[in-house]
Amino acid sequence: MALGLLAGALAVALCAVLVERFVLHAEWWQVRHTVTRQPVAPQIDVGPPPGPLAPGWEQTTRIHRESAAGYDGVAFAVARGQVVTASGGGLDVRDARDGAERWSYRRTGWTLLGWTSTRSRLVAYFERDGRRGDRLLVGFDELSGAQLWRREAERPAAVSRATLRWPAGAGVVLTTDDGRRTLYGVSALTGRRLWRTPLPKGCRLYEGAAQPSDALDPADARTAAGGPDPGDALAALAAGCSGRDGRLLAVDPGHGRVLWSRTLAKGESPEVRVLDGAVLVADGTALRAFTAGGDQIARWDGDLVCGDQMCPAVRAGGRLLIVRHKDGKGAGTDRMEAVDVPSGRVEWSRDVPGYAALAQAGGTVYALRPRLSDQLLPAGVDTVDPGDGRASTVPVPFAMDPDLRGARPWLAAAGGLLYTAVAEAAPRPEGAARLVALRGAADGPGPAELGGVPVRDWPDACALLKKADLAAVHADDHRMRSARTSVGGVTLPHPVSCTYETTWNEPPGHGTPGKQPGKQPGKARPSGGADPSKSPSGKPGATGAKAGTSPTPHASGGTRSAKPGKPGEAVPEQAFRGLTVSVRWVAETRAEAERMLDALQEVQSQARERPDIPADRAYELGPTAGMIALLVDRAVVVVDVDQPPGAAARLARSVVERLRARAQGA
Template sequence: MRTRVLPYLLVGAVLALTCSAGVRADGGGNTAAPPDDRGTASDEPGSEQPAERGPGWETLWEMSVPHEAGRPFDLLDGAGVHVGADGALLVSHSGVVDVFDLATGALRFSVDPPLQVHSMAQLGNVVLVHSADDPRGAVRRYSDIVTAYDASSGALLWQQRGGPEGTLQPGEDGALRDTTVVLTERGAAWVGPSYLSGQDPVTGEWTWGREDDQQDCVADGVAATRGHALLLRECPDGDTVVEAVDPASGSPAWRQELGPLEEPRLSVTPDLVAVNHVTGGRPTVVVLDEAGETVTQATIQDPEFLAEMGITLLGRDEQNVYLVNGATLYALNAKAGEISWQRSTRWRGWWEGLWRTEGGDVVSVGGNGNWYDTAALGRPAESVVTDPDGRQYDVPLPNRGDPVGHGGDVLVTATRGSDGTRLSALRLRPDLHPEPVGLGGVPAAEWPDACALLSDDALGILGAERGTDYERLPVDDSREVNGTTLPHVPACRFASASGSAEELFEVGVRWVARDAETARRIAGGGLPWGVWEGELRALGSDSLLYGVASGPAGGFESVIMARGREVIVVVGRERELVLRVGELLASATDG
């Protein structure tokens, strides 16, 4: 099992564009959300009331992979991560496909596809790999190869010449440009603009084939559910049609004629189908079940609806259907055909980090985003968890990773470092941490006063070395972190008596982790390509300097360090100054 964690990464801090960013103060959650009536209770010994607990991410496993594998699969170089439909994690890199168990991280097998990987998929006991000598999809389909492997052992099941444009698992959809393989629990369907055929994914035998009898209706979209291959068609009379094909027989399973629609789009989950359109300037959605029966339909009454982005279908419960447009989550009451509530997911476009868990929560995970945002330095990646009642919680991840895939209740993140990339499998637990969950279960009282991190003696030493006196300037607006107000300021500026900009620096406590190991990983993870990386070195018995990053001409220098459970960032104009401040901060814990 290749589930070894990398040594502490040699990383650098990203440049600070200003020295006034402090700690990010998003306010946490959505102000329109209903109040969370759980309250916050003390978790300290002797408290009369047991602490309320809230959601948190637990780490299931971690492993090291090459840099190229630390992202969602990219067909341009055939590398990256893809989560299968039934519990497999497929990692393509260096011409090899490693197949892991998503729940445990155990390596099932490794295979060497004959050509560069073009697409990967897994359903049931089959892993399907399409490899090509031209990943950009040129005309030489005769040289493409599709290979099927046993998903447990890696044994070769079959191999054939010729390849599809792409492969879809249940819950995936896409544009139909050329032949697409649709994997379902009832078999595989090869769907093209004019011809459809069926295949047994275990044996590779062709089971049926027929010409498309609806060729006058242009198929624009294709999708996979558990039991059907779906086609979204636009017909000459202007009508939009959704057709479901049975992959086992090739027969039409059902057909829904939706009438003339403007800009129809298809979105699916493994057991739901949604067609959204903007007809007459009004965004409207029709939701069908696997049998083609209408679940609900509604017009979205939201002036900020982004028509160009369409709707992504997330799932449903007994009352609501959950949809996303841009950064807005909608709970649509299926019976009434009206919006029950809507919330901000905060981030737009991170589809690998946006889904509805098996427990019914909608999770939105942000990546590292703007590398030059000093407020993000030293902070873990963030997630927003929205429960079925619309309550929202800011829940930090235990790392600085970007979301690269998800399956069931498991989120896979990738954290880049100087000597490789770490994949982490995380699972959301509803009661993992005591309040406040926005601080990862660490009591707010354990966050130190940033202005007190440098003692009077330390400031005196620094002032004597620099030939000036320093004054502490608390950053009062830094107290709010993920919806929790801290008792002390986590950011403090230090200005010289002369007012020189060269002597100005800021010390920020960006995070207090539950343990020193987590603090080191957060301090050392998720920095961008091309950043100058300083030498990892110990500044004290429990302090590690992870590096210094330089900004453009006239910019700032940033140093990031882990000091025990604290992640601290020092920002200033001079590298020597911020390094010296880091040394003084470390010596304070050793003295």
């Protein structure tokens, strides 16, 4: 009986081990892995020519929200004729020319928290959901997707939350121990450890920073046209050191040698960027540029010189082009400077409109601007000559909000295409990252700065509402302000935004007309009126009422402006404080205009279709019903009313009527 019980216990234990290994942790049901045998042609180092841009192909990747907070973004890279998309859900690799699927890798119950590549090898880092101690590195052939090796319990060195990448070069990926005090070199081909390098005493690699490391591999990097060969592979990592300042370490990834070390400010999470022959580091006190040999060639002091993320920068034509906040101030006062490498001489400098990302190919620099103009809806791309800073501007077929989570604005150029990625709020609530491959397009009848649309096609925003329309919502007592705009050297002849401001009603004898005790008169909005790409985006404090205004109580149906009444007579309350009509875009075709309206609602935290408004399409944006975006023929127009909500829909119908009448008259 004792032997039987012992045999039974052994059988149960054996079954438990077999189930754990071959069922619960089995690869056959956890892994979804596709590979390809199709060759792919490498792309030449050139982007699209200056001029109009049109969409080539697109890809949308949903945000993967898991337990590892901060690593739930989506990152992209273009290399060897492929586009790599890395997200918490896994890897997706496509043909860079047409977006055709090549290979992919996903693991059920695991989250991808990092990836890197070197010499046609790609390595991904996964952690098990809910058990972060279960770690796994998987190596792939970058072109076919074939799995080369797996290694458990290995930890990558200094993963960037912004790009999900960690340093690699010369066929070696960098890893670290649990204490982050030692660097290891792991072969990207076999997964075996090749070398070990302790960090300086008392120093640890930063973890969870936006971009605490970067690397350059000459086999992967494209040498700038006319520039020097980047030389050997280089990895740069920031480390925090107890009791003293931090350190920036330049490491030879092939052999593990520390090439040089520089002191950083204490207590900050530095951001590091490695470009061809240059290393940038922002440590919260200054932005500094070093050569590959460690010589400092430039410094910009200020704790806000780069803002909340690393300054956009590229290397082109022997120059390091950097976009920084001007005089340490906030966005909107940015400046682009061209620094000669290695002399450090500033060759030119000019004000720029707050570029979100830079890319270079074939000696041409491309810059992504979040807005084509303060008054207009689309994002834009500037083509910059690195020799003198001259730039030309064109719109792109999407809108963007740089503050949305999920994907940091990204730009790359290769094979005559320009690749750009931005975050979207849709699908809600998690959102997605949208990648668009842009190609050169034919010139239209109008200026390229306006997407080829003649300036005569733009309606006058102040002609879209008449006195009767305003009186119908009790806004006949108002002040009107208009705003015009220009793109590059093109100025639109009519106002693109018209704001009607009203004053508060109050009982007779309580201050001057138009003022309420203890309150300012109705403040003017920004000259562009409502900003539908920002105010309802879901950021804290964003509501239907705009910044600088107070929520206004209103009687049912609203009233006209107050006039002196009889003693004891109730004083009616003001129906609203102001409204704005903005012509946000006029496209060359109806299909392009519809695409732009879709792009607008996709960057909003809340958007509801309004089929009761007789436009071609209409959306209600934001948490209240005071902002409505309209598509009428080729125009995208936004009507924004503080309150009551019903006034926005009524005025939107009037705007639709005026636009249709204008189209028929044309």
